[in-house]
Amino acid sequence: MTIAFDEMKEPDGRPRPAYAELSAWLGGVAPDVLAYRRQEAELLFRRIGITFSVYGETEAEERLIPFDVIPRILSAAEWDLVHRGLEQRVKAINLYLKDIYTGREILKAGIIPDDMVFQNPVFRPEMNGQKVPHDIYVHIAGIDIVRVDAESFYVLEDNARTPSGVSYMLENREIMLRLFPELFSRHRVAPVENYPDELLATLKSVAPDTTSADPNVVLLTPGVFNSAYYEHSFLADKLGVELVEGRDLFIKDEVVYMRTTEGPKRVDVIYRRIDDDFLDPLTFRPDSALGVPGLMSAYQAGNVTLANAVGTGISDDKAIYSYMPQIVKFYLDQEPILKNVPTWCCRESDHLSYVSDHLSELVVKEVHGSGGYGMLIGPAASSAQIAEFRAKIKTHPKNFIAQPTLALSTCPTCVDSGIAPRHVDLRPFVLTGRDRVRIVPGGLTRVALKAGSLVVNSSQGGGTKDTWVLDR
Amino acid sequence: MMAGMRLRIRHGTVYRYASPTKGVIQTLHLTPRNHASQYVAYWRLDVSENAKLYMHEDAFGNITHNFTAEGAFTELGVHVDGEVETHDTDGLVSGTIERFPPSLYLRETPLTHPDAAILAFAQEVMSAAGGDGGLKLLHAMLGRVNGDIVFDTDPTHTTTTAVEAFALKRGVCQDLTHIFISAVRSLGVPARYVGGYFHRMDGIIDQDAGHAWAEAYVPDLGWVAFDAANGISATDAHVRVAVGLDYLGVTPIRGTRYGGGSETMDVKVRVDQAKRQMQN
Amino acid sequence: MLSRTADSLYWIARHVERAEYLARILDGTMRLTNLPLAYVGTSNEWKSAIATAGNTKLFEDNYPEANEETVIHFLALSTENPSSIRNCFETARANARAVRTALTAEMWETINTAWIELQRFSNDPGTREEITRFLRWVQETSLRFDGSAYRTMLRNDSYWFTRLGLYLERADNTARILDVKYHLLLPRLEPVGGSLDYFQWAAILRSVSALTAYHWVYRESVKPWLVADLLILNDQMPRSLANCYENLVRYLDEIAGMYGRQGPAQRQARAIYNRLEASRMEEIFQHGLHEFINEFIADNSSLGAAISQQYLM
Known part of the structure; x- marks a missing residue:
């Protein structure tokens, strides 16, 4: 197996320029000082988290996602590359979605097979021919990126439905600013705290043309029992918008209103954190009590913007993922800046036989799985697990894709034995408005805390770090 | 000259609420469109409360109406009245509005998802039909679904899946249609659900529901309509209102009501030959 | 909101x-x-x-x-x-x-x-x-x-709605005590029971934390009609019906002022308050304390419904 790229150190052990200050500081700091700061961080999280952890038992567990105090650093030049790559990719995704739900040129051109779209559960026939305000489908994207060497950033997964985690990005920075003021004084770290402002500007910019000068934006949550409820209330608070549930909204004459103490108030933009299936019982699942009956009729009439649009799953589906380089080329006539991990789609018989023969080298993922579940990591798997997966992919080839095991880059991380390299990924958040694309520098760095582990998901023992993008 | 009919259709749905409701929102699939063998001579849609009806075309090309009515009322009626000229084309449906290529209609839905029993049934019909994936198979399927599933209004309801009805071996036109669709899709034949009206041959004109059948796609021929409940291809006795992947896509009325306690729904459908016969 | x-x-x-x-x-x-x-x-x-x-x-x-x-x-x-x-x-x-x-x-x-x-x-x-x-x-x-x-x-509608809840509930509670104990408070021509009723009266006052207040207000030994007066009409007494309605009217007015619009809730609250203000204990006893209380409980709950209807649904 190849040796992972160490983000802090050159192969000869010297620190890379972006990490020079941090490396020197880590070298000089007494172990007990670091240990003390770690404790303090946890205390702060618990205190800030008081408001969060009270929402329910599962929430309390969720908030206690381990936080690592050593920041992950990107140089200005590195971020510039990532930034350009993200902007390009999300632009292509939006053009692709518009095409998929209108002219379907990409299918006619034979680039993506029809059945991969039409028979995909995340494709929404109901969106066919539907105009969305300003042709933007994905207003908020979370793109998971990994790094394998000095130049190469790979996209591991696009999240174009209701990506979460941005509250951790914001809180991690708050904690770090409190704990390590001296480190910030030695670096020029680009701020992330303006994310809520940027998000609100984005959401307001995509209001339907029919709305008044100051559009009314709301955040739609499934409610207190949703595992991400704390993020919903956190964001609504920071945005200064109402946190609404389906029952707070109603439709009259194809316009959305919220019930307020001053009577019905028109709603123009809904930042929704409810899945498509539950949005409108008159169009989707008839048994959904979380949504707003008739919402889709208001949407169809062009009287409300849903962010993200309905049906964006057909852009971030794991089966569609492998076509992303072609998608970028098809719509933008550009070479993709961010790389795609080579992907074998088991639905194709030659791919299937390759995957079946090379399971011990590959990562196999379920097309509709998430959170690191239903996944086989070949090099770490037992022969029994491999045999089990071989049978699975043979029975339902369409449900699986496979990728080579990437050597995810590592970052110095506090572990029981001191400071050791651990694998990381990065989820930057890309905001697409009517006027422009906004990306706050950095994102959420997730770290696999177990030695050698490549799984960064919090449900599987991952933690988070603050992400620093240095100014030039 | 093709055989044809002019059918008068009256379809009334009346909701009654135990206490006054504060408001109602509904989406209707109650308006047929023209195609080669169907011409809508006139069609009127009435809602008993003051409400503006918003007309749209849905993703499948059907006409829909939305409305919201604000309370307080204890009764709400939705009535259609119209006349449609139809022709018998041996089930062949042409000139329809198509918003998707036929392959879309291979999608599974929760109501039509097949289980092992339906898959086995489909295979069995396929091999009995001599492995032919075209008309022969579809007619064989029509015969088997019609013969195997007993028409029975008791055990199933609007949310019954193909799997549940197939296990019961009982159901209404909706269930037979779901089973037909589920089975032929599993054999790679695009199929869709049709909601509409049926003129009974036995002289009975009053019915307590609309009708449902399926359309399957045969290469080089196009969409062909199969009425599993009656065991026939669609004829000039069928009036096609809406198509979709399953019942949910063509449900005549989907709605929600705010307040109003318990509710009852009373449906009356009347399909008979119009007094004024066709001239040609 | x-x-x-x-x-x-x-x-x-x-x-x-x-x-x-x-x-x-x-x-x-x-x-x-x-x-x-x-x-x-x-x-x-x-x-x-x-x-x-x-x-x-x-x-x-x-x-x-x-x-x-x-x-x-x-x-x-x-x-x-x-x-x-x-x-x-x-x-x-x-x-x-x-x-x-x-x-x-x-x-x-x-x-x-x-x-x-x-x-x-x-x-x-x-x-x-x-x-x-x-x-x-x-x-x-x-x-x-x-x-x-x-x-x-903050003194905005959030605060005022909590106050409405508090005073509406408080008025209901005080009225309910009166409803159950009213027979102890009826004025009698001849003093009966004496000490027997004293403890009942004291218990009533205590349940609305008004025992001390009573003495400050009336500077007298506990007399049933004065207990009724304190709990119903005395607007200095925080749990009296009059005080609750003074506050309900005030906070409903604040809300109406902020929203620039008033409705049935404001009108109903004022009507009830006016009735309390215009009442004298003798009249209440004359027309029947029990009837008065029953009417009040019904009025109070109808104000609750009006507030719900106007603002909370």
């Missing part, structure tokens, strides 16, 4: 207020039943406590008889009784959770801590000492909640 948010704020306040009232009722009843029979007579004070809480039917369906053990269980700790102290705090906390960001940190902490604390109390009422401590704790929680709302909330 969202109607649902206002609704939650309103109900949080109502439930906390109700919990406190129940605690006072239980406290007063315990004191009364501690006295030798000669001082209080043979009436079943525990039965009367249930009636005062307004829940006789549900109680009788579930318990064989009304005694200290069953009534304390029913009113304080029962999970079956939707308005037991336990359930009041449960509901208040569930509402608070749903509108967490509309509360100040101090209010949230009070509710949440009370809720966590309550998990420690089992189904068993425990010893008298434990019960007394529990009841005092309930009253302190209510004081803390009310105090933190008063000291930390």
Whole structure:
């Protein structure tokens, strides 16, 4: 197996320029000082988290996602590359979605097979021919990126439905600013705290043309029992918008209103954190009590913007993922800046036989799985697990894709034995408005805390770090 | 000259609420469109409360109406009245509005998802039909679904899946249609659900529901309509209102009501030959 | 603000207020039943406590008889009784959770801590000492909640809706005590019972924390018609019907002012307040205290419905 790229150190052990200050500081700091700061961080999280952890038992567990105090650093030049790559990719995704739900040129051109779209559960026939305000489908994207060497950033997964985690990005920075003021004084770290402002500007910019000068934006949550409820209330608070549930909204004459103490108030933009299936019982699942009956009729009439649009799953589906380089080329006539991990789609018989023969080298993922579940990591798997997966992919080839095991880059991380390299990924958040694309520098760095582990998901023992993008 | 009919259709749905409701929102699939063998001579849609009806075309090309009515009322009626000229084309449906290529209609839905029993049934019909994936198979399927599933209004309801009805071996036109669709899709034949009206041959004109059948796609021929409940291809006795992947896509009325306690729904459908016969 | 948010704020306040009232009722009843029979007579004070809480039917369906053990269980700790102290705090906390960001940190902490604390109390009422401590704790929680709302909330519609909930509930509670005990307060031509009724009157005053206030206001020994006057018409007395309505009118006016619009709730509240202001005790007695109270309870609950209709739905 190849040796992972160490983000802090050159192969000869010297620190890379972006990490020079941090490396020197880590070298000089007494172990007990670091240990003390770690404790303090946890205390702060618990205190800030008081408001969060009270929402329910599962929430309390969720908030206690381990936080690592050593920041992950990107140089200005590195971020510039990532930034350009993200902007390009999300632009292509939006053009692709518009095409998929209108002219379907990409299918006619034979680039993506029809059945991969039409028979995909995340494709929404109901969106066919539907105009969305300003042709933007994905207003908020979370793109998971990994790094394998000095130049190469790979996209591991696009999240174009209701990506979460941005509250951790914001809180991690708050904690770090409190704990390590001296480190910030030695670096020029680009701020992330303006994310809520940027998000609100984005959401307001995509209001339907029919709305008044100051559009009314709301955040739609499934409610207190949703595992991400704390993020919903956190964001609504920071945005200064109402946190609404389906029952707070109603439709009259194809316009959305919220019930307020001053009577019905028109709603123009809904930042929704409810899945498509539950949005409108008159169009989707008839048994959904979380949504707003008739919402889709208001949407169809062009009287409300849903962010993200309905049906964006057909852009971030794991089966569609492998076509992303072609998608970028098809719509933008550009070479993709961010790389795609080579992907074998088991639905194709030659791919299937390759995957079946090379399971011990590959990562196999379920097309509709998430959170690191239903996944086989070949090099770490037992022969029994491999045999089990071989049978699975043979029975339902369409449900699986496979990728080579990437050597995810590592970052110095506090572990029981001191400071050791651990694998990381990065989820930057890309905001697409009517006027422009906004990306706050950095994102959420997730770290696999177990030695050698490549799984960064919090449900599987991952933690988070603050992400620093240095100014030039 | 093709055989044809002019059918008068009256379809009334009346909701009654135990206490006054504060408001109602509904989406209707109650308006047929023209195609080669169907011409809508006139069609009127009435809602008993003051409400503006918003007309749209849905993703499948059907006409829909939305409305919201604000309370307080204890009764709400939705009535259609119209006349449609139809022709018998041996089930062949042409000139329809198509918003998707036929392959879309291979999608599974929760109501039509097949289980092992339906898959086995489909295979069995396929091999009995001599492995032919075209008309022969579809007619064989029509015969088997019609013969195997007993028409029975008791055990199933609007949310019954193909799997549940197939296990019961009982159901209404909706269930037979779901089973037909589920089975032929599993054999790679695009199929869709049709909601509409049926003129009974036995002289009975009053019915307590609309009708449902399926359309399957045969290469080089196009969409062909199969009425599993009656065991026939669609004829000039069928009036096609809406198509979709399953019942949910063509449900005549989907709605929600705010307040109003318990509710009852009373449906009356009347399909008979119009007094004024066709001239040609 | 969202109607649902206002609704939650309103109900949080109502439930906390109700919990406190129940605690006072239980406290007063315990004191009364501690006295030798000669001082209080043979009436079943525990039965009367249930009636005062307004829940006789549900109680009788579930318990064989009304005694200290069953009534304390029913009113304080029962999970079956939707308005037991336990359930009041449960509901208040569930509402608070749903509108967490509309509360100040101090209010949230009070509710949440009370809720966590309550998990420690089992189904068993425990010893008298434990019960007394529990009841005092309930009253302190209510004081803390009310105090933190008063000291930390912005004076906008959020605050006013909590006040509406509090005063509407308080008026209802005071009226219910009067409803159950009215016969003790009727003026009599000849003094009867003497000491027997004194303790009943004192218990009533104590349940609305007005025993000391009474003496300050009237500078007299306890007389039933003055007790009625204090609880109904005296607008200096924080739990009197007049005071509750002075506040309801005031906060409804604040809301109407902010929204630039008034409706049935404002009109109804003013009408009830005007009636209280114009009333004199002699007239009330003349026309029938019981009828007066019954009418008031109906009016008060119809104002609650009007507020819901106008703002909370």
